[in-house]
Amino acid sequence: MDSDNDQQVSPTNRTRLRRLPKRGHYDRDTICAILDAGVVAHVAGMTEDGPITLPMAYGRINDTLYIHGSSRNALINALDGSDCCLTVTHVDGLVMARSAFHHSMNFRCVVVRGTARLVDGDEKAAGLKAVVNHVAPRWDGSRPPTDAEMALTSVLALPLSESSAKIRTGDPSDDTDDLAGPWWAGVIPVRTVFGEPQDAKDLPPGRPVPTALRNLAKR
Amino acid sequence: MDSDNDQQVSPTNRTRLRRLPKRGHYDRDTICAILDAGVVAHVAGMTEDGPITLPMAYGRINDTLYIHGSSRNALINALDGSDCCLTVTHVDGLVMARSAFHHSMNFRCVVVRGTARLVDGDEKAAGLKAVVNHVAPRWDGSRPPTDAEMALTSVLALPLSESSAKIRTGDPSDDTDDLAGPWWAGVIPVRTVFGEPQDAKDLPPGRPVPTALRNLAKR
Numbered sequence: 001m002d003s004d005n006d007q008q009v010s011p012t013n014r015t016r017l018r019r020l021p022k023r024g025h026y027d028r029d030t031i032c033a034i035l036d037a038g039v040v041a042h043v044a045g046m047t048e049d050g051p052i053t054l055p056m057a058y059g060r061i062n063d064t065l066y067i068h069g070s071s072r073n074a075l076i077n078a079l080d081g082s083d084c085c086l087t088v089t090h091v092d093g094l095v096m097a098r099s100a101f102h103h104s105m106n107f108r109c110v111v112v113r114g115t116a117r118l119v120d121g122d123e124k125a126a127g128l129k130a131v132v133n134h135v136a137p138r139w140d141g142s143r144p145p146t147d148a149e150m151a152l153t154s155v156l157a158l159p160l161s162e163s164s165a166k167i168r169t170g171d172p173s174d175d176t177d178d179l180a181g182p183w184w185a186g187v188i189p190v191r192t193v194f195g196e197p198q199d200a201k202d203l204p205p206g207r208p209v210p211t212a213l214r215n216l217a218k219r
Numbered sequence: 220m221d222s223d224n225d226q227q228v229s230p231t232n233r234t235r236l237r238r239l240p241k242r243g244h245y246d247r248d249t250i251c252a253i254l255d256a257g258v259v260a261h262v263a264g265m266t267e268d269g270p271i272t273l274p275m276a277y278g279r280i281n282d283t284l285y286i287h288g289s290s291r292n293a294l295i296n297a298l299d300g301s302d303c304c305l306t307v308t309h310v311d312g313l314v315m316a317r318s319a320f321h322h323s324m325n326f327r328c329v330v331v332r333g334t335a336r337l338v339d340g341d342e343k344a345a346g347l348k349a350v351v352n353h354v355a356p357r358w359d360g361s362r363p364p365t366d367a368e369m370a371l372t373s374v375l376a377l378p379l380s381e382s383s384a385k386i387r388t389g390d391p392s393d394d395t396d397d398l399a400g401p402w403w404a405g406v407i408p409v410r411t412v413f414g415e416p417q418d419a420k421d422l423p424p425g426r427p428v429p430t431a432l433r434n435l436a437k438r
Contacts, residue, residue, distance in 0.1 A: 043272070046269075051263045052263060053306045055308040055326065072238065074238075094258075096355070096361075098361060100361045101364050113271070132319050135313055138322065143397055171420055171421070174419075182426070184416075186419045188355065189414030191411070194407055201390055216407055
């Protein structure tokens with residue numbers, strides 16, 4: 001998906017990390033690797049009922065993220081032309097410190113801020129394909145959408161131009177005075193794993209699981 | 220944590236599901252079970268830089284959720300007294316349909332909307348303990364916070380009174396005309412798993428991993 005990988009995304013005043021700035025990353029490779037490894041994003045926008053954040057599937061083509069939803073979805077429609085935030089988080093570990101205060105998590109997180117816009121035509125078709133193919137290469141193994149299905153679906157584009165990554169790795173950071181104390185300290189790894197694909201109950205015989213889907217379990 | 224389990228949370232106009240209402244749940248047991256099984260929430264609020272959503276640890280005591288952060292954290296401070304949204308999502312499966320259009324995910328999601336408020340004194344201490352103990356029972360196995368550490372930490376409370384759950388389970392819902400088609404269809408299970416706890420590199424000998432932490436890997 002990458003056409004030009006050695007770029008930095010210039011942090012803006014609202015994407016530059018203020019708390020613990022050493023955990024901030026603004027290079028495109030780091031940001032895209034975190035996005036590409038995610039399953040769902042949490043997308044936030046302002047509605048007449050207040051701020052809301054909902055999980056959504058997403059896809060990426062170069063420097064643009066795509067999300068989709070029913071053309072009658074209230075949040076999707078509220079986001080068009082509006083300021084929004086899209087966040088993808090991986091929890092990699094529970095960081096168990098000596099002190100309650102220094103408990104933490106290891107994680108990789110990307111925050112994208114910007115204005116989403118509804119797209120149409122070729123960009124809509126490409127965006128939808130990117131969303132379907134994001135977690136598993138699936139577009140070519142399924143029936144393409146009809147015109148009626150396309151009309152029922154809205155696709156929004158969000159540029160990566162205002163984005164940042166925040167990453168924590170490694171051991172707890174305990175106070176020196178606590179290091180010899182009686183408490184256990186360490187990290188409990190956390191992972192998202194994919195299982196063996198399960199046939200739909202109404203699947204006729206002779207439709208084997210595509211290899212690419214079976215391979216997700218080996219990740 | 221439950222004192223009274225047979226309650227319904229009355230849906231309000233902004234928590235009642237409008238799209239696919241059959242997937243909506245408003246009973247307290249369902250909502251709390253999804254919250255209790257989560258690792259991080261995505262919390263959304265409106266800041267002067269626009270809407271934002273960030274991952275946060277959280278805890279629950281009866282009908283109240285607690286989140287915490289540095290007393291200098293911009294979002295934590297923006298949320299006090301403000302309308303916010305807290306969302307916890309579990310992805311349980313990738314739903315691979317015959318048609319691109321019917322691809323979906325199996326998931327459990329809780330959305331809580333309401334006004335967060337900073338808490339102090341006994342409620343702050345109890346809320347912080349609930350956050351630390353949320354994923355792993357850890358408070359009693361670590362050094363309690365000092366007064367100075369408490370002063371560096373802010374704790375916000377958010378009531379569950381306006382909350383809803385949305386759940387999708389099971390096979391793809393393909394169109395009848397597609398059922399006999401050539402495509403594979405089914406579900407790829409997705410799970411979050413905890414690994415074996417890893418000692419911190421600077422852990423002195425004679426501090427065994429607490430059993431409750433080792434047991435997370437058996438979940």
